[in-house]
Amino acid sequence: MTPLANPDVTGKQLWLMKSEPDAYSFDTLVAEGEGTWDGVRNHLAARNLRSMQAGDLAFFYHSNIGKEIVAVATISVPGLTDPTDPDGKWAAVKVRPVAxxxxxxxxxxxxATPELANMDLLRQSRLSVSMVRPDEWALILAMANGLVSLS
Known part of the structure; x- marks a missing residue:
């Protein structure tokens, strides 16, 4: 795996998106090339999905099993109606793997990191799609020793 430069986040919104790896893992997203982020049934998380723009970046967090941030994805198609919602009330986006x-x-x-005490992941732990502040994003990438390519 090749080390990569951290992506430029200027003008982008930053997110954290949780998925149970036994239901939909980052490896599944890599294999698909692009996936639909759907099935979200929380109003705040759905509002976050509706706020996303193409090119925004998201940490991919494996919940329940692992409980860790494992990768970065990008929002490829924003503003979708969730295809799993027969009433058409809930939001979805398409995502692509980055690294x-x-x-x-x-x-x-x-x-255990005091600088991350106000992170939405901790403050609203049940929220499946949350915002990440630029300083939190940078610190987590530093803690991860950066990014590596998908190959």
Whole structure:
């Protein structure tokens, strides 16, 4: 795996998106090339999905199993209606893989880092799609020792 420069986040919104790896893992996204982020049934998380723009970046967080940030994805198609919602009320986006973290950053490590105490991941722990502040983004990438290519 080749080390990569951190992506330029200027003018981009930053996110964290949780998925149970036994239901939809980052490896699944890599294999698909592009996936639909759907099935979100929380109003705040859905509002976050609706706020996303093409090119925004998101940490891919494996919840329940692993409890760690493992990779970065990009929003490829924003503003979709969730195809799993027969009433058409919920939001979805399409995402593409960007890179893996050189080392996953665990929830325990995040909790033990005072500079991350206000991170939405900790403050709203059940939220499946949350915002990440630029300083949090930079610190997590530093803790991960950067990014590596998908190959």
């Amino acid at each position: 893996r973290l050189a080392q996953p950053v665990t929830l325990a490590t995040i909790k």
